[in-house]
Amino acid sequence: MAVERTLVLVKPDGVQRGLIPDILERFQTAGLELLGLELTYPSEDRIAQHYEEHHDEDFYPTLLDYMVDQPVIAVAYEGVEAVSTARKLVGDTEPHNAAPGTIRGDHAHITTQHANNEAKPVKNLVHAAEDRDAAERELNLWFDEGDLRPVGRLDTTHIR
Template sequence: MSETERTFVMVKPDGVQRGLIGKIISRFEERGLKLVGAKFIQIDQDLAEDHYGEHEDKPFFDDLVEFITADPVMAMVWEGQDATRQVRSMVGETDPAESPPGSIRGDFGLDLGRNVIHASDHEDPGANEREIDLFFDEDELVEWERVDETWLYE
């Protein structure tokens, strides 16, 4: 049995503008993941630079920062067994053209620079915790039990 963990997800400005927040939340809920934190925010320059810090030396860094600060985002924390890997599987590839139908990017994304959603990288140990800490204080995350949890996991 996999370990229960929390992971960070963000509906980016293009997903917000296109009215996809509800559809995206529904997909994670239907999968059995539990929402433990959410906030609709306007990301400022400092937070954007911290969030994309790993790309600071890349030529597309300024475009990333400009895009993510252009309009509000929906920042969320989801919880479940192997949540980071589960979410990344549901999100699809970074390039929507390489994402299979049924994935969030495969269904809603058309362009690499406008791919609707961000999710913590399951191949980068600790990425989920770093990103959660950037966007949420501990007291903004809620401990609770879904009524169907006993039916989700052995």
């Protein structure tokens, strides 16, 4: 088991729906330590870099519009197996398939098929880095290394 860092984004629909407190609380109560947090209106360039693997997908233009339309909360977390822990908390990318108890399972309700039929983005509230390599790349895209500092939570002192 390794101490890792990961990136979580509260997407525009999570911000607009006022779900920021609930979303952030889930990561912290799972034992992930907050290292950095920023409310930002991301540029098209930053979103293009973040989602570079999706540039050729049919849904990419709606994803890009959705992600630059409203503010995003970028959050850096650290903890034991932080990447997989964050992914479990987020739930399946397809909100309709996300298990109850996950962020998407509890709060997202659109299906990919409906979004595609309506030429809309899949509003699934939150992004969590897929693996360690993605986490490192994404953290470097959203934060400067000097900006990431442990808060010093009392309940996570056992991992250091």
